[in-house]
Amino acid sequence: MTIRLKLELASGQPMQGAPLELLADGRPVARGVVDKQGYAVFETGPVKGALAVRVDRSILPAG
Numbered sequence: 001m002t003i004r005l006k007l008e009l010a011s012g013q014p015m016q017g018a019p020l021e022l023l024a025d026g027r028p029v030a031r032g033v034v035d036k037q038g039y040a041v042f043e044t045g046p047v048k049g050a051l052a053v054r055v056d057r058s059i060l061p062a063g
Helices: none
Strands: 002-006 019-024 027-033 039-043 051-055
Touching: 019 039
Parallel strands: none
Antiparallel strands: 002 039, 019 027, 019 051, 027 039
16 A cells, blocks of 8 residues: 655645655554655555654754
8 A cells, every 4th residue: 555645844844855764553564755846755554543643843943
């Protein structure tokens, strides 16, 4: 299964290079990185449960 997301922050901060995890019921099932257009792609097998994305905001500039 391929999941493609477009990510934008309300503050306008760039997301390029941000590491992401796709979670199913709180457990990581795939990893991705935001490209220069703001998209991330996750490749995973079939999963059950509520999906969520976790962003490692520690790489973003303070502001």
